[in-house]
Amino acid sequence: MEEREIILEALARVCDEKGLAPTALQDHTVLGASGLDFDSLDMATVVAELDGILGKDPFASQQASFHTVADFVELYRRATAS
Amino acid sequence: MILERVRAGALAHPERLLVAAPDGQWSWAAVAAEVDRRVLDAAPLRGETVALQASATAAALLRLIELEARGARVVLLPPEMEPGREAEWMARLGSGPSQPGEVVLFSSGTTGVPKGALHSWDTLSARVHRSAGLDGSRWLLTFALSAFAGLQVVLHALDNGGALVLYHGTPAEGGRTGAEHGVTHLSATPTFYRFLLATSPPEVLASLRPVQITLGGEVADQGVLDALGRSFPQARLTHVYASTEAGAVFSVQDGRAGFPAAWLDSAATPLRIRDGELLVGRARGMKGYLGAHRADDGELLATGDLVEVVGDRVLFRGRRSERIHVGGAKVDPSEVERVLLEVPGVVAVRVSGAPSSLMGQLVRAEVLLAPDRTPAAMRLALRAHASERLRPQEVPRLWNFVDTFERTSSGKLVRRAT
16 A cells, blocks of 8 residues: 555544544645644554554654645655654 | 471361362372472472472472472472573572572562562461361462462462362363362452453353452452452452562452552551552561562562542552653553453453654553454444543553453563553
8 A cells, every 4th residue: 555545544543533524634634723633642643553554753853844634644755764 | 387287188188189280180198198208208408499480280389399398498480481591580589598488489570570589488378367167168270389379379278178270271261170170269360350251151150159259469440340249249259459579468358449548547557658659568578589688677668559549448540660651641551441441342451651752652552352342343432432431641542452462470461561
């Protein structure tokens, strides 16, 4: 599976647990308060799951910031596997 | 001193069963004759230290009685120790003269490296009671012989003309063997009982008729106490608070989790709370750690167990060392485990901290489900139940559904630091 799909699946799983419809996930979807309202625990969950699957964590070595789903996917594209 | 008890029992009831094990059955008279023969044939072992790997066999039990009679300091190695590592474990003890009647146990080491704890047959016997009601009792040995709790069971059986029933394998196998031999006394961890109740065929549970059920080694929550009360209404339920370091400390028999808060103020029980941690008197505890300084008598021992007074009760709130730090919040894994165990279909749970680059740690739950449940359905049910009962930081974020759990020889879930 492509990295992007894996990331979208991990995001969708948290949406599911939060009771949000996964179809809401678009490139321009905002992850934070003005969009899906993911809190820090939700994001930490996605990052920990992806670390387990992809073997990389863009937040491990530096301060990384993102706003939309596309930004988040881009962080992973640029991160190298640990 | 143990052999004397066996000899006395052999005179009073020679043909009565003393041990039933996978490698054979022995009467009181047969054990007394065999150990007497070995003691006469061999030189005394005063001042010597002898290691014994404590498998669940009659052979290991007879060897233990023999070594005590010959005056050796006995080092009991846990049955799960890998072959060939005996020298390494013995080296941890350092050297030094030994006194007759000394016994070295390794703390069960659910986390970290096991330490050798020095006991004597006297300290091990301090809480063993003799009573006419226990005559002819039959005890299922769910703990290893190398565990403090295992030796408590052995000494209770030997002091009361009882029988020991040993088995290999799962709690369900233990239940089956126990039913076959008509055990009257069960002593095990809450984890053992949860597995026993969840994985035994109904006809085995129905044929088990214990008069006494003792829980120890882990915190007994209200859920497991209630489940045992429903399955074995005729049995008396006792939960024991004990540790390798402190020795048996107290037992509770009212079927409620925790212990009465009134005990904290009583001069008779050396129990105190400091910074939320339970302290116990070491008067009846072990003599000290080998290779370390010996603590003064009467000193209060920090148990590492966190407690909270709720109404008239002191309730356990997990181990200090197992606290999970999620962001700024401290999470007690035992509380999370207790809540997850409330969900029907959950057999066993282990909650631990998983490293997180964003939060420091996240709560991870490993869950063993009953055979008729599927992870897909249960994940949402567990998540929903946890969200209802726990703070957001306490709700497990990472879920692993597992087929089995590693247990220590004393029947506790293995807890691994992450």
